[in-house]
Every structure is written in structure tokens, then in C-alpha cells.
Amino acid sequence: MSDLLRIAKSSKVDPMTRVELKSRRYGWYHGAIIPMTAMSYYYFISFEFPSSRLLKRFKMDSHQFTSIFQIFKPYEDVIESVDNNSYYAGRVETFQVLLADPELAEIWGYSGIYLSVIYRSLSKLKSSFPSSWTDSVLPESPGFKNFDPMELAVGWNEGLQFLVDQGCHIGRAFWLACNIGDEKSASIMLSSRNGIFSLDYNRRVDRYGRHLLGTAFPDKGLWHLTAKELFQRRSELNQWLTSTLNLDSQFLGGILESVKITTSLQDQLFEKGNVPERLKCLDCTSPYGFLIDWHSECFDLDFYNILYDNGFVSMQELCCDGRTALADLCNGLARLYNHREWFEVVAWLVERGAEPDFSHGNFDDHVRWPHLQFYTAVATDCEDEEDTRIFGICKSTITTDFCQCSCSSKGCIPPFVLWSCFYARNCSNGTCRRRLQFRQRKVQHWLWMCGFKRHEIERSFEELCRRELFDRLGMRHICCTSRYYQSTEEKEELLSEDAPSSAELFWLVGIYKKIRKQLQDVTILRFWKLWWMAADDVILPLLPEEACHEPSWVRYENRYSVRYEELEELKTQIEQKRLDRWQYLRKEAGYGGLEDNQMFRFHFTRFWLLAKAHRQRLVSRKRRRLMARPRFILTKRK
Numbered sequence: 001m002s003d004l005l006r007i008a009k010s011s012k013v014d015p016m017t018r019v020e021l022k023s024r025r026y027g028w029y030h031g032a033i034i035p036m037t038a039m040s041y042y043y044f045i046s047f048e049f050p051s052s053r054l055l056k057r058f059k060m061d062s063h064q065f066t067s068i069f070q071i072f073k074p075y076e077d078v079i080e081s082v083d084n085n086s087y088y089a090g091r092v093e094t095f096q097v098l099l100a101d102p103e104l105a106e107i108w109g110y111s112g113i114y115l116s117v118i119y120r121s122l123s124k125l126k127s128s129f130p131s132s133w134t135d136s137v138l139p140e141s142p143g144f145k146n147f148d149p150m151e152l153a154v155g156w157n158e159g160l161q162f163l164v165d166q167g168c169h170i171g172r173a174f175w176l177a178c179n180i181g182d183e184k185s186a187s188i189m190l191s192s193r194n195g196i197f198s199l200d201y202n203r204r205v206d207r208y209g210r211h212l213l214g215t216a217f218p219d220k221g222l223w224h225l226t227a228k229e230l231f232q233r234r235s236e237l238n239q240w241l242t243s244t245l246n247l248d249s250q251f252l253g254g255i256l257e258s259v260k261i262t263t264s265l266q267d268q269l270f271e272k273g274n275v276p277e278r279l280k281c282l283d284c285t286s287p288y289g290f291l292i293d294w295h296s297e298c299f300d301l302d303f304y305n306i307l308y309d310n311g312f313v314s315m316q317e318l319c320c321d322g323r324t325a326l327a328d329l330c331n332g333l334a335r336l337y338n339h340r341e342w343f344e345v346v347a348w349l350v351e352r353g354a355e356p357d358f359s360h361g362n363f364d365d366h367v368r369w370p371h372l373q374f375y376t377a378v379a380t381d382c383e384d385e386e387d388t389r390i391f392g393i394c395k396s397t398i399t400t401d402f403c404q405c406s407c408s409s410k411g412c413i414p415p416f417v418l419w420s421c422f423y424a425r426n427c428s429n430g431t432c433r434r435r436l437q438f439r440q441r442k443v444q445h446w447l448w449m450c451g452f453k454r455h456e457i458e459r460s461f462e463e464l465c466r467r468e469l470f471d472r473l474g475m476r477h478i479c480c481t482s483r484y485y486q487s488t489e490e491k492e493e494l495l496s497e498d499a500p501s502s503a504e505l506f507w508l509v510g511i512y513k514k515i516r517k518q519l520q521d522v523t524i525l526r527f528w529k530l531w532w533m534a535a536d537d538v539i540l541p542l543l544p545e546e547a548c549h550e551p552s553w554v555r556y557e558n559r560y561s562v563r564y565e566e567l568e569e570l571k572t573q574i575e576q577k578r579l580d581r582w583q584y585l586r587k588e589a590g591y592g593g594l595e596d597n598q599m600f601r602f603h604f605t606r607f608w609l610l611a612k613a614h615r616q617r618l619v620s621r622k623r624r625r626l627m628a629r630p631r632f633i634l635t636k637r638k
Contacts (some may be wrong), residue, residue: 114152117152150163164189170192186216190225199283218300223306231311233278234282237281285319288312288325289320292319330369357399376446377446403480405479407467408479418442458516461524465528466512473501473504475502504596507597507601511607518614546575586599
């Protein structure tokens with residue numbers, strides 16, 4: 001680089017001239033900045049895309065980066081224009097350059113209090129610190145990268161402690177300390193008497209108000225220091241409010257856990273309790289929410305254990321969005337790809353007291369389903385190896401979401417997620433085909449893992465039968481299966497249009513119960529096989545494209561490029577083909593001239609009479625104490 005600059009100077013070539021980069025082979029890379037200078041290009045290949053295989057060999061450490069700046073020093077026009085042209089010089093690397101060569105700081109315009117910090121002179125810092133300064137946020141320097149004194153003091157314990165004692169804002173400096181892994185500087189800043197865990201405090205330097213826990217992630221040492229300080233301040237806040245407001249500590253703790261702490265509620269509480277600035281730390285009550293919301297890919301249990309060991313033992317505290325940590329984790333399940341790690345984190349939360357039932361909280365609108373059972377079903381459908389620890393927490397009864405759709409009697413149940421095509425998962429050719437082929441096996445596995453009793457398993461298969469008949473009859477959902485939001489008027493309109501089919505569905509479910517009552521000696525799996533053997537003769541089974549809610553894969557390779565009109569046209573064609581197949585099935589079964597309700601009653605009444613005759617033979621055998629056990633007529637060998 002030094003030789004190139006020397007040649008450029010001797011040849012009277014300005015290295016700061018902007019040029020447009022042209023490249024055939026790496027056009028995606030060179031097109032990132034157009035135009036750029038020779039030096040900004042050098043910055044670009046040095047620090048941008050560090051994980052790229054193409055540029056990995058250009059990655060430099062801080063010592064090499066410092067040496068490059070020292071090469072620039074003899075060329076005044078180059079070094080003075082660094083701040084205008086080095087778009088991709090890292091902030092951490094530049095900070096190290098300033099400390100390694102203070103002369104560069106002077107060239108770039110640093111002076112006064114900034115130079116006293118860079119030269120690590122405590123006496124000059126105290127003399128140059130503005131005594132009349134009332135704002136905690138010190139002004140940024142006019143020099144390269146605009147560092148403030150707190151940032152420049154990172155790594156200098158005496159100077160940093162002095163600035164913290166003066167009440168200086170720690171926001172940007174804490175970020176820098178976390179990025180270079182300086183735990184000592186971070187611990188000094190965490191001792192600040194300001195409300196460093198308040199979002200309003202952090203919004204003064206960051207418009208998003210990034211919490212210090214989010215800044216400390218993913219360094220486990222810094223995460224531990226930050227969590228310890230946060231819990232200590234919240235404990236002191238609890239004691240302060242208890243003594244000031246004359247409240248019981250357990251009562252106050254229960255209120256703070258069960259109520260979403262809004263800004264207005266927090267302001268009223270702090271004003272009434274005359275809370276010191278240092279103890280304003282109630283934003284985002286549950287710290288577990290930072291791991292789930294801000295770092296959705298973090299499933300390292302070490303971070304959860306650090307929070308738990310530092311005193312955050314309540315799993316029912318609400319996160320900033322009004323959900324508990326478990327509800328928040330379940331709500332983001334559809335975005336994940338590694339469901340095995342999801343099982344591990346859920347098991348960890350449940351074992352420490354997280355409530356799997358979300359229906360009793362005040363955050364029903366923030367979750368898709370009201371119980372953990374639904375989400376374990378989704379994860380079971382996507383993962384072959386489950387964590388068996390979480391299945392024991394499922395209720396002894398099948399839970400529902402209490403929707404008013406006709407596809408269920410009292411609301412959708414978790415096995416529906418395994419049985420039908422849901423918009424919670426991406427629809428594709430392979431997904432829908434495999435689901436139809438293995439869905440009964442997955443339902444059986446999930447019910448066995450949850451350990452439900454026999455009557456609950458019977459109820460689950462009865463509801464699944466209702467759901468399958470609902471889909472085969474072509475009825476439309478108004479529950480969680482629906483893709484779009486439906487108003488009350490739209491739901492009522494759909495229910496009125498499906499009223500004839502609803503009457504047929506209720507009759508079929510009723511005859512299912514009657515036949516099952518007659519065949520109680522048959523296992524539920526054997527009965528299901530007999531039921532669908534009879535039902536498939538008159539109620540056409542669904543093909544994968546008919547069962548899929550978004551069958552764009554039938555015609556298009558990329559479902560994201562399909563327009564809404566094209567998808568609706570495809571659905572209409574699939575529906576018409578199904579009607580044609582159903583008419584052919586009727587003729588083959590001998591019901592060509594009958595209406596649907598007449599066909600169903602004739603066909604299933606015959607099935608019921610056969611089941612009733614079997615029941616009578618079974619009773620007669622018991623009365624006469626016969627040894628041979630009668631077999632149902634449909635299972636007799638021909």
C-alpha cells in the first residue's frame with residue numbers, strides 16, 4: 001500500500017478521485033458503492049463482508065489497520081479526507097487506531113476534552129470537563145467517526161470512573177465496551193447512578209432505545225454482569241415502593257408480574273412513589289423476552305441459566321409485548337427451522353414454572369393458539385426427534401381454542417394442526433403429500449407422547465372425523481385455519497351459505513357416534529379403518545392439491561411469484577375436477593339419482609344396522625357364555 005501511494009504521488013495521480021467500478025465476474029460485489037475512491041475501495045474490501053470466501057484473505061486485525069493509517073500520515077490530503085471517504089472503516093477498529101496513535105486524532109480534529117481522554121491524562125480531563133454541563137449526553141467530537149468522551153475512555157478505568165461519577169451517558173460507550181469484550185469498563189458503567197435500564201434513557205443516543213441486555217448479548221460474561229445489576233436494581237425498587245406506598249412486597253411483586261408495564265403506568269408509579277432516577281428499570285419486565293424477541297435464533301440455555309441464577313425465577317412476568325416468555329417463544333415458532341432447540345428451551349421454561357395455558361392471561365390477542373399443546377403439535381409435525389420432557393405438562397384433557405367454526409364441536413384441537421393444512425407452515429408439494437400419507441401416524445404418536453386417557457383419545461378421533469368430513473364436504477373455515485382476517489359479518493355470511501352442508505355434517509357426526517357405540521369392542525384405530533372404508537364409497541377422499549390451502553405448487557415452481565387471481569383460478573379448476581370425480585363415484589356406488597342427504601342416510605344407515613347386528617351377537621355370546629367371539633361382518637374373510 002505504501003508503494004502504491006508513493007507511485008501515485010510521483011505520477012501525480014490523486015488516490016481520492018472517484019471512479020466507477022466495472023466487473024463482469026463480481027458485479028454483485030463491486031456494485032455496492034458507485035462511484036468510490038481508491039481508498040474507500042480499500043476500506044470496503046478490508047471490512048465489508050468479512051465472512052465472504054472471496055474477501056476472507058483481506059480481513060485484517062487492528063494492528064494491521066493501525067499500520068495502514070500510519071502509512072497515510074505523510075500524505076496530508078489523503079489523511080485529512082479519510083473521514084469523508086472511508087465508508088466502511090469499523091468503529092471498533094477506528095477507536096483502536098485513535099488510542100494507538102494520538103497524532104492521528106489531532107489531525108482529524110480532536111481537541112480539548114477528547115485529546116485528554118485519548119492521551120489518558122486524568123488531570124487534564126478534570127480541568128477540561130465543563131463544570132456547568134447539565135446534560136448527561138456529552139457532545140460528539142467533530143473529528144473522524146464522531147466519538148464522545150465516554151467512548152474514548154473505554155479501557156481507561158480512572159477516566160471512565162470519573163465520567164460515570166459526573167453522570168455522563170453510557171449508551172454508546174457500553175456498546176463499544178461490549179464489542180471489544182471489556183468487562184471491567186462495562187462494570188464501571190453499570191455502576192452509574194442514572195436510570196441506565198430505562199428505554200427513555202437509552203433513546204437519547206439510540207432512537208430505538210436498545211436495552212443494555214440486548215447490547216451485552218452474545219458475550220456471556222457481559223450478559224451476567226448486566227443481568228446481575230438489573231436484578232439488584234429491581235430488588236431495590238421493590239423495597240423502595242414497598243416502604244413508600246405501604247404495600248406488601250409479595251402483593252406488589254404479583255402486580256408487577258401480571259400487568260403489562262406501559263409507559264404511562266410506569267410514570268404514575270414512579271411519580272407517586274418518588275422513585276430515584278437510578279431505580280427506573282421496569283421497562284420490558286421479563287428479561288427473557290430479549291432472548292426471544294431480539295435474538296430469535298438464540299437457543300443457548302446458558303443465557304437462560306444466567307438470568308435464572310441471578311434471581312429472575314418468575315416465568316410469568318410479561319415481556320414488552322404483553323406475553324409471557326413461553327407464549328412469546330410459541331408465537332415465534334413458525335419462523336424457526338430448528339425445532340429441536342425450540343423443544344429444549346420450552347422444556348427449560350416449563351420445568352421452572354412457566355404456565356402452558358395462555359387463555360387466562362390478558363394477552364389472548366397476541367398468540368395464535370391458547371395453549372402449549374398446539375405448538376407442540378406444530379413442532380412435532382416439523383421435527384422427528386422431540387424433547388419428551390414437555391409433553392408431561394400438557395393437560396390431562398385435550399384443550400381447544402373455543403372458536404365457533406363448524407369444523408369442530410367446541411373449538412379446534414391440537415391434533416388438527418397435524419391433520420390439516422395450516423397457514424402456520426409453508427405449503428408445498430412435498431409437505432402436503434407427506435402430510436396426507438403420515439398424518440394419522442403423527443396424530444397417534446402425539447397423543448401417545450402426551451399420555452391422554454382413552455376417552456380423550458376417543459374424543460380426539462371423533463373431532464378429527466368431523467374435521468375430515470368438513471373438508472370433504474367443501475365447507476369453509478372461520479377459525480384459525482382461515483388465511484385472512486374475517487369480520488363478524490363475513491363469518492355469518494359463510495355460515496349461512498354452508499348451512500345445508502352443516503346439516504349433513506351434523507347428521508354424519510351423529511351416525512358416527514351411534515356406530516361407534518355399537519362397536520365398542522373394536523379398538524379406535526380398527527374402527528377408524530372400518531369407518532373410512534364405508535365413507536370413502538360415498539364421500540370422495542381429498543387429493544393433496546384439494547387438501548392444500550395454497551396449491552400453487554401444482555402449476556408454479558415459485559409460489560411467491562403467483563398472483564392472487566391466478567391462485568383463485570387454479571383453486572376453481574381443482575374444485576371443478578373434484579365435483580366431476582364425485583359424480584363418477586356416485587354412479588359407481590349406485591347413488592346416481594339421489595341427493596346428498598338421501599345418499600348419506602341410505603349408505604350409513606346400512607352400516608349402522610350391520611354394527612347393531614354385531615352388537616346383538618356380542619350380547620348373545622356373553623349371555624350364553626359362548627367361547628367363540630363374533631366378528632364384525634365387514635371384517636369377515638370372503
